[in-house]
Amino acid sequence: MKYPKSEQYDKQFLLENMMGPNALKILEELTEGIKLTSDMKILDLGCGKGLTSIFLAKELGVQVYATDLWITAAENFERFKKLGLEDRIIPIHANALDLPYAENYFDAVISVDSYHYFGNTPEFMDTKLAPYIKPNGIIALAFPGFKKDYHNNLPSELLISWGAEDLDTFHSCKWWHELLSQSQT
Structure with a gap:
């Protein structure tokens, strides 16, 4: 684009x-x-x-x-x-x-680039x-997010720039879809 x-x-x-x-x-x-x-x-x-x-x-x-x-x-x-x-x-x-x-x-x-911090x-x-x-x-x-959730097995290349706690708010599209689907909005 x-x-x-x-x-x-x-x-x-x-x-x-x-x-x-x-x-x-x-x-x-x-x-x-x-x-x-x-x-x-x-x-x-x-x-x-x-x-x-x-x-x-x-x-x-x-x-x-x-x-x-x-x-x-x-x-x-x-x-x-x-x-x-x-x-x-x-x-x-x-x-x-x-x-x-x-x-x-x-x-x-x-x-x-902020909703994942407070809307999860x-x-x-x-x-x-x-x-x-x-x-x-x-x-x-x-x-940001992941194609699939990696929280139990974070790739080492991600941990070069972020700690595990930093990545705690990154989730997969599936995870976000399930969460947001619970909304009545």
């Missing part, structure tokens, strides 16, 4: 603000089949340093609530302000397990996330 929107961004800026894989390319692919319009309010859950929020605001023209636990709202606000996006992106410092929003507030939730319990989708999304709203998730 080609990434015409993502490839326009300054590579140094991306390197300075990435907290994992290239979130812009992942987001560009994720949103390719989703209709997001400028009148929508989007929750960017687990936004990190806000790269995905920046992309959503600049490329799709939506109002973004950039929510993260590890990066402060003040730090993200300064980054958004430097780019002239302070009127399109609202930075929020919050835990995904205790979101400070009104029910049925968002048209969509986007989560790139059967009740999370229905009790912690879905209440904030309007009826018929969009939930779009992209996160």
Whole structure:
């Protein structure tokens, strides 16, 4: 796949603000089949340093609530302000397990490379996330995983970069399908 929107961004800026894989390319692919319009309010859950929020605001023209636990709202606000996006992106410092929003507030939730950290319990989708999304709203998730679960026999090449506890949130598509299928949403 080609990434015409993502490839326009300054590579140094991306390197300075990435907290994992290239979130812009992942987001560009994720949103390719989703209709997001400028009148929508989007929750960017687990936004990190806000790269995905920046992309959503600049490329799709939506109002973004950039929510993260590890990066402060003040730090993200300064980054958004430097780019002239302070009127399109609202930075929020919050835990995904205790979101400070009104029910049925968002048209969509986007989560790139973070959902696997907080959404890996059967009740999370229905009790912690879905209440904030309007009826018929969009939930779009992209996160790492395995083709099959290796937790009882992790390949040594994986343990070069990660510890077993780091990989505890990586699961197979089958595992995620079974978990998310339990949701009433």
